[in-house]
Amino acid sequence: xxxxxxxxxxxxxxxxxxxxxxxxxxxxxxxxxxxxxxxxxxxxxxxxxxxxxxxxxxxxxxxxxxxxxxxxxxxxxxxxxxxxxxxxxxxxxxxxxxxxxxxxxxxxxxxxxxxxxxxxxxxxxxxxxxxxxxxxxxxxxxxxxxxxxxxxxxxxxxxxxxxx
Numbered sequence: 001x002x003x004x005x006x007x008x009x010x011x012x013x014x015x016x017x018x019x020x021x022x023x024x025x026x027x028x029x030x031x032x033x034x035x036x037x038x039x040x041x042x043x044x045x046x047x048x049x050x051x052x053x054x055x056x057x058x059x060x061x062x063x064x065x066x067x068x069x070x071x072x073x074x075x076x077x078x079x080x081x082x083x084x085x086x087x088x089x090x091x092x093x094x095x096x097x098x099x100x101x102x103x104x105x106x107x108x109x110x111x112x113x114x115x116x117x118x119x120x121x122x123x124x125x126x127x128x129x130x131x132x133x134x135x136x137x138x139x140x141x142x143x144x145x146x147x148x149x150x151x152x153x154x155x156x157x158x159x160x161x162x163x164x
Contacts, residue, residue, distance in 0.1 A: 002139045005106040006118045009059040010034040010132040026061050033132040033160040034062045038069025049102035054083035054109045063108040083109045088116040096145040133159035
């Protein structure tokens with residue numbers, strides 16, 4: 001059994017036009033939303049064996065803030081360069097390469113690839129994930145390379161506006 005949490009990074013700030021896309025930070029709302037979604041996951045009793053994040057500042061900060069609420073050490077976040085400019089197939093390869101010992105993992109990345117990836121695996125259409133939106137999927141299989149829509153169950157689909 002494997003459980004995958006697909007998380008779109010929280011709202012980024014456009015206050016620093018001199019920064020590259022890769023270096024854009026979270027806005028204040030984004031920081032608050034990331035913490036909120038971490039709290040929501042903690043209330044659901046989520047335990048993560050692994051967090052994999054895009055190296056972009058906004059994604060890595062989202063992963064750190066959510067992880068903090070779950071007691072996940074920030075220095076254990078796996079940064080995968082491929083997640084920054086990925087398409088859905090790249091994201092699938094990243095997850096499929098996760099260690100077999102990790103029964104639950106969170107992938108933090110970017111749209112549109114992330115929404116396409118969620119639609120590829122979820123048993124029902126998900127559509128476009130809002131910022132800080134998260135989908136929990138449970139798979140009845142023993143390894144990450146066996147995950148598919150056919151063995152998936154949607155645990156939840158949540159986002160910050162559900163809690164405001």
